[in-house]
Amino acid sequence: MTLDFALDSLDGLSVGDALGAQFFVPGTSFAELCAGRPPAPPWEWTDDSEMACSVVTELRERGEIDRDALAAVFAERCEPYRGYGAGSVVVLHRIRDGVPWAVAAGEAFDGRGSWGNGAAMRVAPLGAFFAGDPDRAAAQAALSAEVTHRHPEAIAGAMAVAVAASHAAATREKDCPADDLLRAVEPYLIDGATADGVRRARALLGRSVAEAAYELGNGAGVSAQDTVPFTLWTAATFLHDYSAAITACVEAGGDADTTAAIVGGIVAAHTGPRGIPEQWLAAREPLPEWAEQWPPTLRIRPWTPADGQAVARWRYPGRSAVYDITEPPTGYTAVAAPDGTLLGFYCTGIEARVPGLAAVPGVTDLGVGLHPRWVGRGHGRAFAEAVLNSVRREHPDTAIRAVVQEWNARSRRFLENAGCAAISRHEARGIRYVVLSDRD
Ligand SMILES: [Mg+2]
DSSP: OOHHHHHHHHHHHHHHHHHHHHTTSTTOOHHHHHTTOOOOSOBOOOHHHHHHHHHHHHHHHHSSOOHHHHHHHHHHHOOGGGTOOHHHHHHHHHHHTTOOHHHHHHHHHHHTOOOBTTTTTTOHHHHHHTTTOHHHHHHHHHHHHHTTOOSHHHHHHHHHHHHHHHHHHHTTTSOOOHHHHHHHHGGGOOTTHHHHHHHHHHHTTTSOHHHHHHHHOOSTTOBHHHHHHHHHHHHHHTTTOHHHHHHHHHHHOSSHHHHHHHHHHHHHHHHOGGGSOHHHHHHBOOOOTTTSOOOSSOEEEEOOHHHHHHHTTOOOOGGGGGGOOOSOOOSOEEEEOTTOOEEEEEEEGGGGOOTTOOOOTTEEEEEEEEOGGGTTSSOHHHHHHHHHHHHHHHSTTSEEEEEEETTOHHHHHHHHHTTOEEEEEEEETTEEEEEEESOO
16 A cells, blocks of 8 residues: 555645636637647646545545545535536535435436446546555455445446556556556446446557547546546556546547546656646645644654655655665665654764765764655644754764755755754866854
8 A cells, every 4th residue: 555656646646636627617728738838727626636635635544445534524525616526416415414315316317326437537546555455456346335325337437447547556667558558447347338448448549539539438437337448448557657548538529627637647646746847737726724734743753664665665856856765775764754754864874975075073974865745845844843852863973964965955944944054165077055053
């Protein structure tokens, strides 16, 4: 289970949702988007993101889907103005009024249950959470679907999307040809119109977006069978190119916030956060606070092999990519949320020294890293304080020394906030550093 993958997928889903929804606003233009001029921010997200946030927070807290709990948070957090379908609002309001979800969802649409695309639109992060475990992704997706969508088409659609996202995440940083993604979904298809569509999607690989949308649907009918086949075709076709994938959803028209949410969730599970253009992520309205909460207290805990593997997957944007770590490190200390979720790390001693910098008696060298998801979101001071307090406890009566590359104003500010000041310069292998310390 990989919360990082789920959060990356959630970013991809919500950016796709928010950008797709912009194309229901008069004045937005597909030609402008293609020319690299997306709509002006902010882009508000819709029901797709609101429900996906609940799926992710449930997985974060429980590690699996508890249907009663999921139905309750869906109902409690539903803000109808976010573009929920009329049928969904009725089901969620009945659940909120105390009707069991099985009854509320089962009685929808004259007892046939909804086959809307609402179960598929929120499920990609769940698939990413179960990266490489398609059996679990499919089974958990079915549970997450049926609390609101009891028609087999809706459940089959959610399972197919989750399996695709699970495979997309498992093949991150590896090649995944379009046909492989759809082939991975095949064993999990449940016979029906959605499954027929997904099989047709495979035969249509290599055709144009317009042809695929014409043959498979574009979500205009807001059903699973009218949405899932095209989204899987699009995700498979553009698995390595997030912007192209979302642009294809906008080009196809129809229920573009939902098709882009599904496709964005699958593709970002594969590309990771660097796949999503920074400008797009910044334009998306922030996700709800309850979904992306920086914890009120931080916990320092011992490093585990899983932490090392997680850090080796972190990728920093732009110039900060020099801080990417490719081999799982050992001997670090974890800075975590109270529930144990890794937020960053620090290391001391030789691990923290750059080339050419000699150890000095009475000086503790310090290196820190914040999870790329949290960089630039205003949490540096709290993180720095937690790290510095811990290091001072571990190494009392020593000075703390840290180096940052000269261009890196953000890291320098981070250390200055923690009570360090520049004391000298250092240069090695053509890189210029500022040396900072908490003592003169
Ligand atoms: Mg929507």
